[in-house]
Amino acid sequence: MKRIAVLTSGGDAPGMNAAIRAVVRKAIYEGMEVFGINYGYAGMVAGDIFPLASRGVGGKISQGGTFLYSARFPEFAELEGQLAGIEQLKKHGIEGVVVIGGDGSYHGAMRLTEHGFPAIGLPGTIDNDIVGTDYTIGFDTAVTTALEAIDKIRDTSSSHKRTFIVEVMGRHAGDIALWAGIGAGADEILIPEQDFDVNELVASIKNGYKNGKNHNIIVLAEGVMTGAELAEKIKAAGDDSDLRVSTLGHIQRGGTPTARDRVLASWMGARAVELLKEGRGGLAVGIHNEKLVESPILGTAEEGALFSLDNGKIVVNNPHKANLDLYKLNKEISS
Numbered sequence: 001m002k003r004i005a006v007l008t009s010g011g012d013a014p015g016m017n018a019a020i021r022a023v024v025r026k027a028i029y030e031g032m033e034v035f036g037i038n039y040g041y042a043g044m045v046a047g048d049i050f051p052l053a054s055r056g057v058g059g060k061i062s063q064g065g066t067f068l069y070s071a072r073f074p075e076f077a078e079l080e081g082q083l084a085g086i087e088q089l090k091k092h093g094i095e096g097v098v099v100i101g102g103d104g105s106y107h108g109a110m111r112l113t114e115h116g117f118p119a120i121g122l123p124g125t126i127d128n129d130i131v132g133t134d135y136t137i138g139f140d141t142a143v144t145t146a147l148e149a150i151d152k153i154r155d156t157s158s159s160h161k162r163t164f165i166v167e168v169m170g171r172h173a174g175d176i177a178l179w180a181g182i183g184a185g186a187d188e189i190l191i192p193e194q195d196f197d198v199n200e201l202v203a204s205i206k207n208g209y210k211n212g213k214n215h216n217i218i219v220l221a222e223g224v225m226t227g228a229e230l231a232e233k234i235k236a237a238g239d240d241s242d243l244r245v246s247t248l249g250h251i252q253r254g255g256t257p258t259a260r261d262r263v264l265a266s267w268m269g270a271r272a273v274e275l276l277k278e279g280r281g282g283l284a285v286g287i288h289n290e291k292l293v294e295s296p297i298l299g300t301a302e303e304g305a306l307f308s309l310d311n312g313k314i315v316v317n318n319p320h321k322a323n324l325d326l327y328k329l330n331k332e333i334s335s
């Protein structure tokens with residue numbers, strides 16, 4: 001391929017800029033032309049497409065967010081939107097596209113693949129909820145941000161002998177809660193992948209204080225329920241501690257990416273270009289056991305493909321699972 005494009009889509013994630021930079025620089029290094037697409041699939045359909053040069057990505061590696069902007073654009077789930085996007089790409093002479101985004105964006109990349117347009121998916125989301133990779137770009141930074149916030153909450157929590165519910169992001173996945181919770185020494189971690197009993201939770205809070213704890217930090221993944229809902233349930237189940245709720249929210253999405261996210265993004269960005277240069281599309285790049293891997297975006301589970309189609313409906317072959325060993329670990333070391 002001689003001319004490729006890159007876009008970022010869905011929720012932004014720290015490290016997306018590093019990935020774009022790597023795509024641009026590697027493409028130029030390989031003698032290819034590279035175009036940026038603003039606002040994800042929305043910009044693809046609108047033809048918001050422009051050439052990128054090496055100097056255009058200078059200084060971007062350390063910046064959070066995405067300088068190509070992002071968007072949630074439900075119209076791309078419709079055939080009409082997908083075909084309009086492909087038409088724009090072809091109009092600009094683009095032969096392959098790098099899609100940096102989360103699980104939703106991967107659905108879009110799957111549709112491009114289905115229509116025969118070469119796309120490479122790079123996992124860009126703080127949620128770590130993508131199939132085909134152990135870690136996503138942005139996860140490490142979000143975990144670090146959440147962990148630092150919980151450390152601060154612990155200071156004030158201990159001073160007042162309070163119970164805190166700290167609600168973290170992750171949509172339907174508990175990965176941020178697990179990593180930030182264990183890293184910050186949380187007393188309890190609640191994740192959507194694991195049921196919990198509110199009476200046991202209240203008993204454990206009471207036990208903690210009885211055993212000399214001067215705070216109780218419950219890290220709650222947003223996919224379970226909101227912090228306010230959990231607070232109500234805990235109170236109704238007999239908790240009599242001084243309870244506060246803190247929802248960390250979008251601070252988890254911003255900020256300068258960690259070294260890990262920058263390196264992961266750079267490595268994956270360059271690999272995406274190598275694949276397109278070889279004329280290979282329809283693949284998602286991931287990291288598994290510290291090595292880069294590629295999975296077909298569309299195909300059967302046996303082929304290791306991320307998605308298959310059932311009467312035109314997208315089926316996720318092996319949905320992401322949070323690491324439940326970490327859940328067990330926290331139970332063992334938090335009392």
Ligand SMILES: Nc1ncnc2c1ncn2[C@@H]1O[C@H](COP(=O)(O)OP(=O)(O)O)[C@@H](O)[C@H]1O
Pocket residue numbers: 009010011041042071072073074075076077078101102103104105106107108109111124125314
């Ligand atoms: N089923 C789908 N088919 C095609 N495109 C989709 C589909 N689901 C999501 N997308 C596209 O991907 C974008 C980002 O998805 P979203 O779930 O919001 O974020 P993320 O990619 O970060 O998970 C959507 O706004 C839409 O443009």
Ligand SMILES: O=P(O)(O)OC[C@H]1O[C@](O)(COP(=O)(O)O)[C@@H](O)[C@@H]1O
Pocket residue numbers: 010011012102103104124125126127169170171222253
């Ligand atoms: O920014 P919004 O649109 O309020 O969405 C919030 C959601 O986006 C996230 O921050 C990131 O999710 P995506 O990467 O799938 O977009 C989730 O953790 C959260 O549930």
Ligand SMILES: [Mg+2]
Pocket residue numbers: 010102103104125127129171
């Ligand atoms: Mg998502």
